[in-house]
Amino acid sequence: MPGREALDIMKVAEAQPVRDAKPSLMGMTRDDLADALRSIGIEERQVRMRVAQLWHWIYLRGVPSFERMTNVSKDLRAVLAERFVIGRPEIVAEQVSVDGTRKWLLRFPPRGAGRPVEVETVYIPEEGRGTLCVSSQVGCTLTCSFCHTGTQKLVRNLTKEEIVAQIVVARERLGDFPHMSAEPGAIVPREGRFVSNIVMMGMGEPLYNFDAVRDALLVASDGEGLSLSKRRITLSTSGVVPLIPRAGAEIGTMLAISLHAVRDDLRDELVPLNRKYPIAALMEACRAYPGLSNARRITFEYVMLKGVNDSPADARELVRLLRGIPAKINLIPFNPWPGSAYACSDWDTIETFAEVVNRAGYASPIRTPRGRDILAACGQLKSASERLKVRERLALEAMIGGADED
Ligand code: SAH
Ligand code: SF4
Numbered sequence: 507m508p509g510r511e512a513l514d515i516m517k518v519a520e521a522q523p524v525r526d527a528k529p530s531l532m533g534m535t536r537d538d539l540a541d542a543l544r545s546i547g548i549e550e551r552q553v554r555m556r557v558a559q560l561w562h563w564i565y566l567r568g569v570p571s572f573e574r575m576t577n578v579s580k581d582l583r584a585v586l587a588e589r590f591v592i593g594r595p596e597i598v599a600e601q602v603s604v605d606g607t608r609k610w611l612l613r614f615p616p617r618g619a620g621r622p623v624e625v626e627t628v629y630i631p632e633e634g635r636g637t638l639c640v641s642s643q644v645g646c647t648l649t650c651s652f653c654h655t656g657t658q659k660l661v662r663n664l665t666k667e668e669i670v671a672q673i674v675v676a677r678e679r680l681g682d683f684p685h686m687s688a689e690p691g692a693i694v695p696r697e698g699r700f701v702s703n704i705v706m707m708g709m710g711e712p713l714y715n716f717d718a719v720r721d722a723l724l725v726a727s728d729g730e731g732l733s734l735s736k737r738r739i740t741l742s743t744s745g746v747v748p749l750i751p752r753a754g755a756e757i758g759t760m761l762a763i764s765l766h767a768v769r770d771d772l773r774d775e776l777v778p779l780n781r782k783y784p785i786a787a788l789m790e791a792c793r794a795y796p797g798l799s800n801a802r803r804i805t806f807e808y809v810m811l812k813g814v815n816d817s818p819a820d821a822r823e824l825v826r827l828l829r830g831i832p833a834k835i836n837l838i839p840f841n842p843w844p845g846s847a848y849a850c851s852d853w854d855t856i857e858t859f860a861e862v863v864n865r866a867g868y869a870s871p872i873r874t875p876r877g878r879d880i881l882a883a884c885g886q887l888k889s890a891s892e893r894l895k896v897r898e899r900l901a902l903e904a905m906i907g908g909a910d911e912d
Contacts, residue, residue: 530593531564532674533667535721546589556582558730564592565731568674568683595671598624600679606631607877610675614668623661625709627672628882629680629701636680637703640672642719643710648744650764650777652809654843655709663715669722672708673732676701703738707762713746713753720757727759736760740805747783750791761795762805762836763788767815768823776815785827792831803832809840810851810859821862828868835863835870 531542539557548556556578563575570592572583595612602608608629613622628639644661646653677683680700704726706712712719723739726732741753742762753761765788767773773780780788792804806828810816824835837860840850851859856872863870876882 528589528591530591530667531560532593533665533670533722533725535666535725536561542590546585561728561731565674565725565728566684566733568677570594570678593667593671594675594678595668597675597679601880601882603877603880603882605876605879607880607882608676608679609877609880609882610679612672612675614664614671617662617665620662623664625664625668625672626882627676627708628877629676630876630882631700635702636700637705638673638676638701639705639707640669641708641710642669642706642712642715646710647714648711648777648779650744650766650779652766652776652811652840652846652848654846657845660710663718664710666718666721666725669718670725670732673701673704673726673734677732701734704734704740705762706739706741711744711746712741713743713749716749716752720753723757723759737802742805742807744777744779745783745788746779747787747791751794754794754796758797760802760805761792762807763792764809765806765824766809766811768820768827772815776811789827789831798832800832803834805834805836807836807838809838810856811840812849812851812855814848816851816855816859818858818862821859825863825866825868833868835868837863837870837872839873839875841875 529542531539534542536557539560540553543553543556543560544550559575559578563569563578567574569575572578572587572590572592575583575586578586595614598611598613600608600610610627610629611624612627613624616622623644625641625644627641630637630639641664643663645658646655647660648656650656677699682699682701704723706719706723719741723736723741726734727736727739736757736759739759740762741757741759742764743750743753744764750761753759764777765773765785766776767780768785770780770784773785795804798804806824808815808824828835837856839856840848842848842850860870860872
């Protein structure tokens, strides 16, 4: 909508139920669902079939209540409704950018003695696909010096339910589920969906919440449910080397590495985890990542910091470092945030850097900022939050587009 200045901020919290005391089936794996069914006395010989039914309704059809599960007997629907919910988080706010980027502020109930937490999930529509940027933690234990999340303490890990719920809410709000279409019986084909790609590039380090992220991504990639192919899911890590082989073996999605520097002394500063797992060890883990080929490459994220990591010599070293690894390079213009010690490289510098990388045979897309008007960008969300009462930062877009070109 050209010329539209005002933000489309919708308060939808009132419409959403706050968490019921009943356990939620959202985010459950097939094994979890089987246990839940056993706990209400479903006979063992029926468990498999009932799991398949629930799976279909919760993840493929995306229904929010048991009433809609028309092939489940009325009696069982009543028991299920009495004992469980299909939880949705509270949507505190939904913002739509003039470029179509959407940002949701989701509130999840307290766990144990904790407080409710809020996370942001961002949707970026592009030609022929739409990418959802999902968070894995509230805050982060790591302290990358250019990242705003790095200034926030880890509040807690998100659960598998909360990770899957970010995807379900986005699909629901975008009208991606078949029960929301004009022909409620129709199964929406994969290509017809708004959310076609997922990037774990929101708040937090996904590999430090390994089990929940693994389970959630296996639910998301299940072909009988949310049906996002693993090739269209990208897990981004700052380089938790010992867990990269497990990510390959147990999750099997695409991998993105937040590299950002080509020398250990500089990377130690930008990504302090490098002191524990230096560049050589990280590269070795990348080389060993299963299933790599020209069609299945690792994305290396590289944030462009003025006068810090953006020289042509850095670009040449980057190319040398990645030799032999099927790789894509994602150049991310730095998103400044109040109090950050860095500036974004000049456009010419970024282009010169990209040229060196291109000449070496790598496509090196430079991410164009999206959703600026709703502050859906790295490192900006905290300041946004202060003004818009959006408390947590989620991640963004800049690096998203090139994470998976499929
Ligand atoms: N913790 C994971 C995933 C979340 S961060 C990781 O570090 O990979 C997602 C991406 O955003 C990372 O590549 C991160 O380095 C980058 N990023 C963080 N803050 C940024 C900023 N202010 N500007 C540009 N990119 C940023
Ligand atoms: Fe954490 Fe990633 Fe930010 Fe580093 S870049 S502080 S790992 S969220």
